[in-house]
Amino acid sequence: MSGHIHNTDDRRELQMARSMCWHCQSEMAGEYFCDRCVKVQPVSKDLDYFTCFGLPRRLALDPQTLETKFYELSRAFHPDFYQNKSDAEQTISLGNSAMLNTAYRTLRDPIQRAEYLLDLEAGSVKDIRTTPPADLFEEILELQDTLDEFRASDRASESASTLRTKLHADRATLEQRQRDMEAQLLQLFSRWDALQDRGEATEQARAERGRILKEMRDILSNRTYVKNIVNDLVATIA
Amino acid sequence: MSRIVGIDLGTTNSLVAYMDHGTPRVIAARHERAMVPSVVALTDNGLIVGDPAKEHLTRNPERTVYSVKRFMGKSLADVQGELAYFPYTLTEKGGVIRIQLGEKSYSPPQISAMILKELKLRAEAFLGESITKAVITVPAYFNDSQRQATKDAGMIAGLEVLRIINEPTAASLAYGLQEKTQGTIAVYDLGGGTFDISILKLKNGIFEVLATNGDTHLGGDDFDQLIADLLLTEIRTQYGLDLSTYPEHMQAVRLEAERAKIRLSDELKTTASLDLPDGKGRFTRELTRDRLDGLCTALVERTLGPCRLAVKDSGLAPGDIDEVVLVGGSTRMPLVRQRVQALFGKQPHCELNPDEVVALGAAVQADILSGGTTDMLLLDVTPLSLGIETMGGVMSSLIRRNTTIPASAKEMFTTYVDGQTGVDIHILQGERELAKDNRSLARFRLKVPPLPAGVPRIEVTFLIDANGILNVTAKDMRTGETQSIEVKPSYGLSDQEVERMIEDSFKFAADDVSARKLIEARLDAGALIATTEKSLADGGHLIARGEVDVIRTALSALATAKDGNDPRAIRARMADIEQAAKGLTVAMLDDSLKQGLQGKKVSDVTQS
Numbered sequence: 001m002s003g004h005i006h007n008t009d010d011r012r013e014l015q016m017a018r019s020m021c022w023h024c025q026s027e028m029a030g031e032y033f034c035d036r037c038v039k040v041q042p043v044s045k046d047l048d049y050f051t052c053f054g055l056p057r058r059l060a061l062d063p064q065t066l067e068t069k070f071y072e073l074s075r076a077f078h079p080d081f082y083q084n085k086s087d088a089e090q091t092i093s094l095g096n097s098a099m100l101n102t103a104y105r106t107l108r109d110p111i112q113r114a115e116y117l118l119d120l121e122a123g124s125v126k127d128i129r130t131t132p133p134a135d136l137f138e139e140i141l142e143l144q145d146t147l148d149e150f151r152a153s154d155r156a157s158e159s160a161s162t163l164r165t166k167l168h169a170d171r172a173t174l175e176q177r178q179r180d181m182e183a184q185l186l187q188l189f190s191r192w193d194a195l196q197d198r199g200e201a202t203e204q205a206r207a208e209r210g211r212i213l214k215e216m217r218d219i220l221s222n223r224t225y226v227k228n229i230v231n232d233l234v235a236t237i238a
Numbered sequence: 239m240s241r242i243v244g245i246d247l248g249t250t251n252s253l254v255a256y257m258d259h260g261t262p263r264v265i266a267a268r269h270e271r272a273m274v275p276s277v278v279a280l281t282d283n284g285l286i287v288g289d290p291a292k293e294h295l296t297r298n299p300e301r302t303v304y305s306v307k308r309f310m311g312k313s314l315a316d317v318q319g320e321l322a323y324f325p326y327t328l329t330e331k332g333g334v335i336r337i338q339l340g341e342k343s344y345s346p347p348q349i350s351a352m353i354l355k356e357l358k359l360r361a362e363a364f365l366g367e368s369i370t371k372a373v374i375t376v377p378a379y380f381n382d383s384q385r386q387a388t389k390d391a392g393m394i395a396g397l398e399v400l401r402i403i404n405e406p407t408a409a410s411l412a413y414g415l416q417e418k419t420q421g422t423i424a425v426y427d428l429g430g431g432t433f434d435i436s437i438l439k440l441k442n443g444i445f446e447v448l449a450t451n452g453d454t455h456l457g458g459d460d461f462d463q464l465i466a467d468l469l470l471t472e473i474r475t476q477y478g479l480d481l482s483t484y485p486e487h488m489q490a491v492r493l494e495a496e497r498a499k500i501r502l503s504d505e506l507k508t509t510a511s512l513d514l515p516d517g518k519g520r521f522t523r524e525l526t527r528d529r530l531d532g533l534c535t536a537l538v539e540r541t542l543g544p545c546r547l548a549v550k551d552s553g554l555a556p557g558d559i560d561e562v563v564l565v566g567g568s569t570r571m572p573l574v575r576q577r578v579q580a581l582f583g584k585q586p587h588c589e590l591n592p593d594e595v596v597a598l599g600a601a602v603q604a605d606i607l608s609g610g611t612t613d614m615l616l617l618d619v620t621p622l623s624l625g626i627e628t629m630g631g632v633m634s635s636l637i638r639r640n641t642t643i644p645a646s647a648k649e650m651f652t653t654y655v656d657g658q659t660g661v662d663i664h665i666l667q668g669e670r671e672l673a674k675d676n677r678s679l680a681r682f683r684l685k686v687p688p689l690p691a692g693v694p695r696i697e698v699t700f701l702i703d704a705n706g707i708l709n710v711t712a713k714d715m716r717t718g719e720t721q722s723i724e725v726k727p728s729y730g731l732s733d734q735e736v737e738r739m740i741e742d743s744f745k746f747a748a749d750d751v752s753a754r755k756l757i758e759a760r761l762d763a764g765a766l767i768a769t770t771e772k773s774l775a776d777g778g779h780l781i782a783r784g785e786v787d788v789i790r791t792a793l794s795a796l797a798t799a800k801d802g803n804d805p806r807a808i809r810a811r812m813a814d815i816e817q818a819a820k821g822l823t824v825a826m827l828d829d830s831l832k833q834g835l836q837g838k839k840v841s842d843v844t845q846s
Contacts, residue, residue, distance in 0.1 A: 071444045078615055079644065079704045083400060083607040098646035098701060105641065 032076060042092045048120055049103035058196060059114060059189035061107060070104045114185060114216055122213050133222040140229065143170050147236055167237050174230050181223045188216050242371040242400055242608050243361050244600025247350060247388065249307040249431030249457060252276050253594060254357040255601035256365065257610060262412060262601035264594050265364045273593060277304045278352045280339040287356040295493065299325035299485040301339055305459055308431050309335045309346040311383030313729050323463065325485040333729045345731060347387050348739055351394035358395060363757045366765065372397045373604040375596050377432040378404035379452030379621045381667050382679050382708050383729040390731055394739045400607050402705040406436035407618050408599030409565040410445055412590055415602055421560035426578050428541060429566035431457040435545045437552040443613040449551035449640045450621045451544035456537065458568040464533045465495035469510060469523065477518055484515050502527045503570045531573045538577050545581055551640050562586040567593050617642050620702050627664040627673040636700055639669065646701040657688040678728040684712055685721060759805035763796055766812055773822055780825040792818045
């Protein structure tokens with residue numbers, strides 16, 4: 001019925017500096033408010049969330065800094081403060097606030113942040129894995145069998161109780177696996193940030209960039225797969 | 239900007255509040271309490287609201303509407319289970335409940351509008367100015383239909399509803415203003431008919447809601463019903479009397495149950511007593527707090543699940559909560575306090591009157607909107623996930639619950655068949671997997687130009703505004719044209735219906751004209767007395783002693799008339815004063831001219 005369409009164009013560098021104030025038509029130098037007429041400006045659709053928060057495109061992010069900036073921008077954009085303004089300004093305030101809330105929600109969560117960065121850097125539509133990751137193949141097939149058996153069993157029976165114990169153990173294993181993947185992801189975060197900080201344009205740096213993004217994408221899709229399995233498991237034994 | 243009032247439109251009681259130089263205050267009518275019972279009665283002299291209407295509950299139950307909030311944004315099927323408890327007749331038209339009162343039937347927003355109008359009149363009488371703008375509170379867990387119905391009620395009452403705000407968040411504003419608290423707080427709000435829990439983070443004037451949960455069908459009314467059921471059963475066994483065939487007595491039982499419950503918050507035992515019909519005398523029964531607790535435990539327990547879920551959704555544990563705030567009359571019950579304290583391991587706050595704190599917070603929010611308070615900002619969330627129905631009747635979530643509002647989501651739609659000219663979209667709200675298990679909000683048909691399958695690209699934006707109300711817009715990505723969408727609400731009034739109800743409300747207004755004339759005359763009289771007294775004080779020495787006495791006599795005559803009930807008499811005495819004070823006015827004007835000239839050089843005067 002529907003599907004997201006991702007904008008992969010890389011026009012982000014250009015956007016703000018070239019725009020004009022919607023109200024007084026003067027060239028915009030300020031960030032979100034026109035220097036001349038002080039009217040709020042719509043945040044460009046092409047502006048990425050990192051830029052919106054005035055942050056470099058890095059994955060290690062201090063939650064306190066992010067929150068402080070979020071509160072500051074909320075005070076600048078929130079519709080509560082535009083009640084006495086024109087309809088045009090109220091509409092901009094509403095749109096900017098909604099965008100800001102999405103940006104904050106995305107950046108605050110490390111997983112969503114990484115997915116978003118992948119999307120920006122590699123234009124990837126989220127990889128949806130339908131088969132188990134190679135290193136988990138055997139385990140997951142076995143788990144599926146146990147789950148089927150449990151679903152078909154009489155919940156009060158002894159065999160169901162044995163299966164339940166086994167499923168609890170499986171759950172613990174998978175959750176540990178999820179934590180491992182998150183730790184690996186954090187290592188990739190530091191590798192990415194270090195690479196960006198060096199800012200080299202060498203062939204080697206480009207190759208490293210490609211590797212990091214590839215690894216990140218794999219871990220994220222494996223993690224989602226495992227997470228869905230765990231959710232299913234939890235729902236079944238609940 | 240004209241003044242904005244804050245209104246708590248409650249299930250059992252409603253209040254209006256305003257901001258008085260940085261302090262929110264509730265408004266009481268002359269010699270009355272601030273709470274207006276949310277009751278509307280149709281009498282031989284027309285519709286009445288509040289305390290006088292409440293008296294009709296036992297006299298005229300079929301024509302007295304209470305707890306109408308339970309029906310806001312609902313269909314008849316939604317409330318089937320409790321219809322038997324209500325003495326008035328409910329029907330349905332176009333997915334909206336209608337309440338029969340005499341010859342006419344009214345939608346819940348119309349009944350609510352009558353309560354709002356009463357509050358509006360009170361505020362106008364008290365503040366001496368016309369009130370046209372308001373912030374109205376709703377339970378945090380209200381869905382889109384219920385919020386929209388509340389907004390409609392405001393419009394029908396002649397109020398521009400600048401903001402719908404959640405009751406627990408409003409309460410936190412009132413507390414935050416008082417204490418300048420920082421940290422994580424849990425607001426537990428158990429009112430007459432609804433329950434909410436909200437977890438907030440307070441930091442440097444920002445009130446960020448982290449999560450909210452609740453039950454829009456659980457409150458003090460339900461406790462009353464349990465006690466009433468107990469009394470009814472005992473009356474049946476002892477006297478062989480089935481009171482359900484006596485609507486007046488059913489209401490008397492309900493009211494006595496409520497009073498007994500309230501007394502048991504302070505006492506360990508009390509006596510409920512009732513007159514029985516058919517000369518069967520009087521029924522009395524002792525009730526202990528233990529018995530009440532036993533009856534209510536299951537209901538109180540039902541509030542704890544949503545509390546745990548909200549804490550979990552905030553990414554916290556109950557021990558991480560710094561402060562717990564109690565809101566709503568039902569939190570006066572010791573059992574409720576115990577259970578909440580046990581859950582969070584903290585002594586809950588209840589310094590502010592739990593009946594008034596929501597209205598006070600609404601007044602604070604009104605002040606923020608009018609630009610008075612600038613250091614506080616509320617960032618609230620949407621309580622329920624919003625989505626659309628996709629293939630196979632599954633709900634695809636677009637905006638998750640507990641997302642900070644305003645929130646928006648975009649979806650791209652296309653066609654599957656060549657030449658297809660429309661795509662049907664069904665909007666849902668709720669947490670369940672299947673569309674049919676969630677609340678249907680609205681349906682609309684997206685217009686698509688006839689093109690080969692897959693070619694059209696229509697982007698639909700779902701935007702939840704700061705009121706928690708959904709707005710939908712669509713844009714054809716090929717032409718860049720925006721499309722207006724006619725959304726048909728599943729359980730709400732159409733725009734045309736609201737328009738008609740606004741017109742109707744002017745007709746009811748004619749009934750209120752005399753009451754209104756009296757209020758206005760009293761207001762004007764009060765103002766005239768004040769200015770005349772000030773003139774006398776400032777300029778009394780400029781006129782003859784005898785003239786002063788004439789004015790004083792006229793003043794006391796007006797004061798007497800003002801306490802009476804005849805607006806024409808008040809106007810007549812006002813005219814007397816204006817006549818009597820003419821000399822004084824002229825003398826003061828002359829004097830001020832003289833004073834003005836004295837301070838200036840001749841050249842200043844002649845040049846200008």
